Amino acid sequence: MNWFWNEAVPYIEVGGVAHIIYIIMLFIIFGIIYRQRYRFAGRLKGVYIVFALLGIMHQLMITSWYIFETGYDLTNALPLHICRVVVWFIILQPFIKSVWLTDAIFFFGLFAYGSFALPIAIHPPFHFVGWTFVLLHSMNIIYPFVIHWTTGWIPTFKGALQTFGLFLIYFAVIFIVNGWVDGNYFYLNDRPFLHDMADMPYTILNAVGTFGIFMLGLLLSKLLLKFEKRNY
Numbered sequence: 001m002n003w004f005w006n007e008a009v010p011y012i013e014v015g016g017v018a019h020i021i022y023i024i025m026l027f028i029i030f031g032i033i034y035r036q037r038y039r040f041a042g043r044l045k046g047v048y049i050v051f052a053l054l055g056i057m058h059q060l061m062i063t064s065w066y067i068f069e070t071g072y073d074l075t076n077a078l079p080l081h082i083c084r085v086v087v088w089f090i091i092l093q094p095f096i097k098s099v100w101l102t103d104a105i106f107f108f109g110l111f112a113y114g115s116f117a118l119p120i121a122i123h124p125p126f127h128f129v130g131w132t133f134v135l136l137h138s139m140n141i142i143y144p145f146v147i148h149w150t151t152g153w154i155p156t157f158k159g160a161l162q163t164f165g166l167f168l169i170y171f172a173v174i175f176i177v178n179g180w181v182d183g184n185y186f187y188l189n190d191r192p193f194l195h196d197m198a199d200m201p202y203t204i205l206n207a208v209g210t211f212g213i214f215m216l217g218l219l220l221s222k223l224l225l226k227f228e229k230r231n232y
Helices: 017-035 044-070 082-096 099-117 128-151 157-181 199-231
Strands: none
Touching (some): 017 128, 044 082, 044 128, 099 128, 099 157, 157 199
């Protein structure tokens, strides 16, 4: 078996060594970026370009793997998992240059924290897809911080409401696509938990839970901002 490339390489275990390695990698990457935070002010164009290029690199990497290893199986290969949607927002942001899009990147990107906390169907760090996992989810998490340090942007309740409206559109799209291609986008079919719950309550719980995640992310961001002001 080609342990670097093969789809059949076993997934990591939650709480296992590989899981801990991923968390350590995130902290290292964030720590490096954090130490450089004062350098970002006034360099928005460069930030946009660098992150867009990283986003394109990620999409090329994961799409190539799906094509050559799985024959681009539509059940998982479409760029509809929410963290991949965030990367498309990042790629488009240099052209749109919208505060609202930054809000969407932040709130949608909150799911990346869950991916590090509870990695589901994730390949190990030595696997090619493991590399794409680190790149994808690190971008989701770090991008809003960098934009804050660059422009002073902060998440708002209005931004949360607007993003939740966008999420409902996204949710409707993946619900339809899952039915068409027997997919598992947003883990609506192959569930990580609540396996015995009926489909409709589970779907409603996902929507309500997402709004709760947005509110929790907004609250924690306010606490972080207060801590940041004390340090200044």
